Amino acid sequence: MPLHPVIERVTARIAERSAIPRAAYLARMESMRRDGPARTALGCGNLAHGFAATGPDKPFLRGRTGANIAIVTSYNDMLSAHQPFEQYPALIRAIARANGGSAQVAGGVPAMCDGVTQGRFGMELSLFSRDAVALSTAVALSHDMFDGMLLLGICDKIVPGLLIGALSFGHLPCILVPAGPMPSGIPNKEKAAVRQRHAQGLASDEELLDAEAASYHSPGTCTFYGTANSNQMLMEVMGLHMPGTAFVNPNTALRDALTVAAAERVLRITALGDAYAPLARQVDERAIVNAMVGLAATGGSTNHAIHLVAIARAAGLRIDWDDLDELSRAAPLLARIYPNGSADVNQFEGAGGLAFVIRELLDGGLLHDIPAVHGGRLRDQARQPWLDGTTLRWRDPPAATRDPSIVRPLAEPFDAEGGLRRLQGNLGRAIVKISAVAPERRRITAPARIFETQEALLDAFRAGLLEGDFVAVVRGQGPKANGMPELHKLTPTLSVLQERGQKVALLTDGRMSGASGTVLAAIHLTPEAADGGPIARLRAGDMIRIDSDAGAMDVLVDSGEWAAREPHLPNLAASRTGMGRELFALMRAQVGSAEEGACALLDASDRELGA
Structure with a gap:
């Protein structure tokens, strides 16, 4: 199927608008690429500091051969979405060793939850926490010990922040590794009804807490289609996930198998082999257009009208809300997931999920069939993972939707235009x-x-x-x-x-x-x-x-x-003060508008470079 003319036109417009900053970005990334493992550029003292605590990996890292992978993690055990990441580094290190490489936790990033801070003073740090995540990612990677990176993140500001930070090290290959949604709790509409009754004084605090606790009840992301789960959709259509990674529940054999596959794959796509796939080349204007189309076609989070602008800028690309509007008017609405419907993301996945939506959009010429980090193309992303015994395999999504109230084909959308x-x-x-x-x-x-x-x-x-x-x-x-x-x-x-x-x-x-x-x-x-x-x-x-x-x-x-x-x-x-807000004065002073991505880091950087 040829590309839809609107997709073609908007992509070309972004490429033309971005020609100068994109060329400068790619040149900068190419200058950072090295022949041989990255750590070979370190002096003996530098390198000794870098492997001092690595135990069984010390001889490998000292030998200065083979790939070393950076793990940047958003793990904490207060927040349900990030708690499952506790066990990931041990698994990734074991897989790296088994495949002739090594992996180190390069650093952690803050992961705040808007669900905890809603209506509180801490919410005034929420958007800027994305910039803090980007800074933390850059600090982690600045040790220059690494040939590739696995980014462990899932929620609202964390994934955009990880990606913005990682794009400054875009000469390295990168795969995003999520933890998945928690199993379904009480229906979202039931929770919303209790919230409305509480707002009118018709439900007690205890009734509201019971409803909230029955909804947010175990490890994993919230199951509604908010910013966190929209993040996972974006990573799929941008080709930055192993196929079908987005909505597999935590602490399952399939979840672990996908993490293993990501670790194995990133070792194969470093500059040390013949399948080099740097992040800088993966995140191009086609990937950003795919992200905007996916956002519109699934009724995704409005927060990405800000985050996608900032992600694009970090890759030397310039987009605006006119681009998003034009693409949304061309992309039919194919999913109804709460709050745009009654289903949660687990039910969406069961009805056909992202694999179904990606296939429909590709067949309609509404997505670019870009290369993906797994070695295939986006067409291969339109597949669902499963375990054949202990072997990870992928299969095509259902030919027809399993529930037309949740997901529909391109020929029968919920709305002729996006969300x-x-x-x-x-x-x-x-x-x-x-x-x-x-x-x-x-x-x-x-x-x-x-x-x-x-x-x-x-x-x-x-x-x-x-x-x-x-x-x-x-x-x-x-x-x-x-x-x-x-x-x-x-x-x-x-x-x-x-x-x-x-x-x-x-x-x-x-x-x-x-x-x-x-x-x-x-x-x-x-x-x-x-x-x-x-x-x-x-x-x-x-x-x-x-x-x-x-x-x-x-x-x-x-x-x-x-x-x-x-x-x-x-x-x-x-x-201006209280709950740490005094520490963010510099970000408030430097930040640009929402349509510019509201990213204090990039706004200050562009002013410094005269961009």
């Missing part, structure tokens, strides 16, 4: 996720209700003050203001109002969760209020029109009056 839109107008530019929003709720014209914090909106709800139709404007939540926290606590409240029959929407320069739900939400608004953006000039009662189908977002105020208004700049003093 994300770019909005623009006299309020700036924003992102909206429509895959979970009913068609009749995708547009609104209503007066603004202005809030400077999400707590102020919740207080107004509890006081019974949120009556009639309105657009809730929550401003002063952008990256420069307070690190751009997710405003997920608003979802149950706004959903309650909507179910009462009110027409409501959200407009904010902050983020919503990757689990954004059924309420129309124009988010990531740029320019943000802290930059004096148009949102800072809004006043209570201003009529706001949001039309996600048309991609339009405007305030209906006389142009002369609008131009004369002074911006109401947010008071940010309360977000």
Whole structure:
């Protein structure tokens, strides 16, 4: 099947726009490549420090032959998604030795959970934790002992951060190694119903805790299709996973077999052999386009409208929300996974999963059939792993969906267009996720209700003050203001109002969760209020029109009056200290806009290089 013309056009546009920074990036990566193992460039003292504690691997590393693999891990045992990584390094080291190589834990990266920090001060560190992960990855790899890397990560900011950091060492081959989702708990809709009842005071704290604990109940990622599980989809369509790795449960024989396969494979694709496959060449404009198409076609997390921009920039590529919007309008919606449906990712995998979706998109010319880290092409990624006794094998996904309420073929999509839109107008530019929003709720014209914090909106709800139709404007939540926290606590409240029959929407320069739900939400608004953006000039009662189908977002105020208004700049003093926020002042000062990826590291680097 030839490439869809929109895929072809957007890919060519990105390549042309990125020609200069991409060439500079590739030249830099090529200059870092060496003949022979990387550690051979180290002096004797340097090398002795590097192998001093390696035990059985010491003679191998001292001999300066063969590949040594860096393990960069997000392991911690507080968070369910990362706890399974505890046992991975021992398994990887054993496999490396059995295949004539070695592996070392090069370093760990922080892994914070938005589920724990939602509505708390710690959430103001969440987006910047991605940059901290990237920095930690770079520090780990800077020891220059390594010929390849395995990145152990899975959740929201961790995978983008690992990839951004690793791309600075893009001369090395790289495979992402996840841990998989926890088994299914109570249905997500049941959990959401308890949350809504609690927001109305109709369910006790104990009832809510019981529901949450029955949902988040064991090792593994949360089972809804938020940012963490969207990460895994992205790595599959970018060819950075062993095939079918995304949604295999932790602590199973199949999960271990896939980790073994990743370790064996990365040893074969270093510069020391004849199958060299550096990360820098894997993450090209085609892989980034695949990621945007996959995001749209599965109704993935809005957070990746930020993360993908930053990942692309780290590889010398330049994308924007117009690219994402155009691709989303060309890619039909093929999956309904909560919050865009009732199924979780385990049920999605059982119905055909990513292998089914990738095959359908490839057959429709909507994905590039790029090379993948496993040695084949993306077409081979459209296969599901299984164990034949103890032997890992792959097989084709089902010819037809096993559940048309969860996943559908290209000929019968849930929607003719994908799940994300770019909005623009006299309020700036924003992102909206429509895959979970009913068609009749995708547009609104209503007066603004202005809030400077999400707590102020919740207080107004509890006081019974949120009556009639309105657009809730929550401003002063952008990256420069307070690190751009997710405003997920608003979802149950706004959903309650909507179910009462009110027409409501959200407009904010902050983020919503990757689990954004059924309420129309124009988010990531740029320019943000802290930059004096148009949102800072809004006043209570201003009529706001949001039309996600048309991609339009405007305030209906006389142009002369609008131009004369002074911006109401947010008071940010309360977000400057406490819970470690004082340590992130440099990131707030350096960070660019959401559409630029909100990456303080890359924004500062580009300014330094004059890019």
